[in-house]
Structure formats: structure tokens, C-alpha cells
Amino acid sequence: xxxxxxxxxxxxxxxxxxxxxxxxxxxxxxxxxxxxxxxxxxxxxxxxxxxxxxxxxxxxxxxxxxxxxxxxxxxxxxxxxxxxxxxxxxxxxxxxxxxxxxxxxxxxxxxxxxxxxxxxxxxxxxxxxxxxxxxxxxxxxxxxxxxxxxxxxxxxxxxxxxxxxxxxxxxxxxxxxxxxxxxxxxxxxxxxxxxxxxxxxxxxxxxxxxxxxxxxxxxxxxxxxxxxxxxxxxxxxxxxxxxxxxxxxxxxxxxxxxxxxxxxxxxxxxxxxxxxxxxxxxxxxxxxxxxxxxxxxxxxxxxxxxxxxxxxxxxxxxxxxxxxxxxxxxxxxxxxxxxxxxxxxxxxxxxxxxxxxxxxxxxxxxxxxxxxxxxxxxxxxxxxxxxxxxxxxxx
Numbered sequence: 001x002x003x004x005x006x007x008x009x010x011x012x013x014x015x016x017x018x019x020x021x022x023x024x025x026x027x028x029x030x031x032x033x034x035x036x037x038x039x040x041x042x043x044x045x046x047x048x049x050x051x052x053x054x055x056x057x058x059x060x061x062x063x064x065x066x067x068x069x070x071x072x073x074x075x076x077x078x079x080x081x082x083x084x085x086x087x088x089x090x091x092x093x094x095x096x097x098x099x100x101x102x103x104x105x106x107x108x109x110x111x112x113x114x115x116x117x118x119x120x121x122x123x124x125x126x127x128x129x130x131x132x133x134x135x136x137x138x139x140x141x142x143x144x145x146x147x148x149x150x151x152x153x154x155x156x157x158x159x160x161x162x163x164x165x166x167x168x169x170x171x172x173x174x175x176x177x178x179x180x181x182x183x184x185x186x187x188x189x190x191x192x193x194x195x196x197x198x199x200x201x202x203x204x205x206x207x208x209x210x211x212x213x214x215x216x217x218x219x220x221x222x223x224x225x226x227x228x229x230x231x232x233x234x235x236x237x238x239x240x241x242x243x244x245x246x247x248x249x250x251x252x253x254x255x256x257x258x259x260x261x262x263x264x265x266x267x268x269x270x271x272x273x274x275x276x277x278x279x280x281x282x283x284x285x286x287x288x289x290x291x292x293x294x295x296x297x298x299x300x301x302x303x304x305x306x307x308x309x310x311x312x313x314x315x316x317x318x319x320x321x322x323x324x325x326x327x328x329x330x331x332x333x334x335x336x337x338x339x340x341x342x343x344x345x346x347x348x349x350x351x352x353x354x355x356x357x358x359x360x361x362x363x364x365x366x367x368x369x370x371x372x373x374x375x376x377x378x379x380x381x382x383x384x385x386x387x388x389x390x391x392x393x394x395x
Contacts, residue, residue, distance in 0.1 A: 002282050006309035013226025016240035018120045023244040026189025043132045050339035053346040058328035063280040074288040080364035086115045087357040096122035100177035107228040114287035126179045153191045160184035168234040185241050196252045208250045212258040215246025278317035
């Protein structure tokens, strides 16, 4: 994803990294919920939502706050109001709906909002809100029979996939950002969780090994071969989604020859641990400085894109992971107390962030436009020193 946004040509399809995250997230969440339901007869809703809030919100709100504070420095005044509206939608966990309503073309918009990458968090948060209750309903209807639960999850996934196929040629932004058209990717992960929970795949060793490597190659092929001209999501999204599902499914069987060994080496594990923080910080670092550049991020020289989106993003992501994400994941002051305290703290943080974004919108809307109807340049541009031109002597 970082290489894709930095414009490194071999990774023109790096946007499929979000699809990979969707499958992994659906796998982990569904596995946790099924274990809880089968053990206790129900998911512990308050505890589930409190865990999700501690895992996702602190880092997301910190980056959201810093990005909103940087807007007046980098953004052209005429675009400030729209950017603060995007910040409000992000704070309310509906950025995907906002960008869909704006007909945003994620694969072609080179002057994108610095909040645009939050769309995937919006999809996940909306899924987390609905899925525990829906999964409980499936288990109750199936009367605990795992095969029927698997069939129910598969049916929901197919329905969402077909809806995406219908919506992609009709309204691509809606198909790209909307939960009903993207839920199938999380549900595929959930389907894998239901299949392998206490029941690893029973197949000859060569099939397990080959299945894992084919899945990994499918993900890499999508990242390399897809580009902005690929009709997406549509049927193309099935390549990285099913590839990730294959890696997880066959990777549940430990073996020396499968891709699990490669994915378990320490550098890959470290990147995986930091992946959420890197995802949050890398896009604002690219988008903010490019807001006053013709062509947006694509208008920046490659060395600047690499410097901002990778060289600077990696240490910034590590700091966010080390000092925000890790300490707030399991703080003793909250984990030792009822989950409602975490939920109340999350609600208060959400309200404060929303009010701050509304204040920014009010302030930006009240700014005056210079004579002639043209807006002044962003402060970061106006403060750039201009060297005096040398006068050439006539000979």
C-alpha cells in the first residue's frame, strides 16, 4: 500500500492491500466471536466493542486530529470547508459514505483528501457494529450446527459479492466504498474462520503447500498487474480476496514448505505489527504537502513521494505504534474495569473530535476571499522564500 501511494510503478495494484486486511480482519473477528458464542452461548457485546475501540480508535483519532490541525497550513483556502466536512465524516465513522456521496474515484483521484484512507476503517467499523448480532442470529437459526453456520456465512458473502458486481459498472464509487458491496471480503475471512476453527483442512500435504503458495502468488500478482484502469472491485477483487483466504486456510496446517515459514520471519512480523499505524500515517504525509501542487500526490517528484510516504512514514508509524497503539490496547485502568468505561471514553473522544472538526468548518467557511474572487495560496506556499532575480547587464 505504501509503495502504491508513493507511485512505485511495479506496485500499481497495491491498493489491494486493503482487501487483504479485510479478509484478515473478518477471519480474526469471526473466530473470536464464534469461540465466545460456542463457549458462553452469546457474544459479550460490551467487551467486544470495548476491545475494538481500544484497538482502533486511539491511533486513528490521534492521526485524525493532527491531520485536521495541519489543514490550514497546507490546504488552499477554498478547499478547507470540504476537507473539514471529510474530517467530520471520519470522526463519525462514515468516511466511506462521504467519499461515495462525492463520487470519489479512489483509483484516479490524484488530489485526494488526506482523510480518504479512512474509508476502509469506516467499512470495518460498520461491519463490527452489525456482524456480532448477525452471527449470533445465524448460530441460533442453525442450532449450533457448524455446517449450517458456514452455509449462512457463505450465502451472505455471495449476496454481497453479487451486489458488488451489479453496482461496479453502474456506480463504481458506491461499489468501492459501500459496506454492502464490500462486506463479502470480510465475510470470506469469516468463512475461513468457521471452517478451520478446531478443524484444520484435511488434505494431502502437497495440496496444502501448493494451495498456500498459489494464494500468496495471487495476492502478489494482483498488486503488480492491477492498476488504475482495472475495473474494481468487480470480479477483480476476488483475486486478492481468495488468494488471502487460501493463505490463511492452508496456513492453518503448519509445515516447512508452505508460505507460512516466509511470512513468519521477524522482519515480516514486525511490519505486520506496525501495519495499522503505517497505514494511518503514510497517506496524510503524502497528501498534505501535495494539496497545493498541480496533480496532487502524482505531481510530487518520485524522491519526495518515497521520502514522505516511506522514509518518513516508517519512523512516524513506529512512534504511533509504540506510544499510542500499544499502550492503549490493554491499559490496566480500563481492562480491569467494566467495558462501559471504555465505551464512554470512546464516545467522549468522538464527540470532542467531531466538535473540533465542526469548529474548523465554521472557521474555514468564514474566511474571506481576496479581491477578484481568487483565494490566496496556502500558508505553506506563501511562506516559501523567493530568491531575487539577477538582472542581466546589456553588452
